[in-house]
Amino acid sequence: MPRLNSSPAALAGFLAAAAVTHYVAPRPYDAMVPRSLPGSPRAWTYISGAAELAVAAAIANPGSRRRGAQAAAGLFVAVFPANVKMARDWRDRPAPARAAALGRLPLQVPLVWWALKVAGSAAAGKR
Secondary structure, three states, X not given: OOOOOOOHXXXXXXXXXXXXXXXXXXXXXXXXXXXXXXXXXHHHHHHHHHHHHHHHHHHHOOOOHXXXXXXXXXXXXXXXXXXXXXXXXXXXXXXXXXXXXXXXXXXXXHHHHHHHHHHHHHHHHXX
């Protein structure tokens, strides 16, 4: 597995780029929203994009980096049900699409780890 860059700038950039895709190409995200959530899938797509952007901004700011990175870890955990839904919904798609959907599931683990590593580095830097 490739080694993740532990820099706060890289994590903030990753989250900001992901946030932009929620607004530029929202349809794939709409399809991932669990049906059990109230309201429209598009609203949840935009809310999750805004959350990613806010967390990216918090990580980019040294004064809020620790809390922002902790929030990023929580966000990565919170979107896991959407990835499970995508994997279930894509069971009948061609093999490459199924593999991509299934590959998203274990990807959440290194993303959470990355965010926690940034949070820990930020906390250590304040000592």
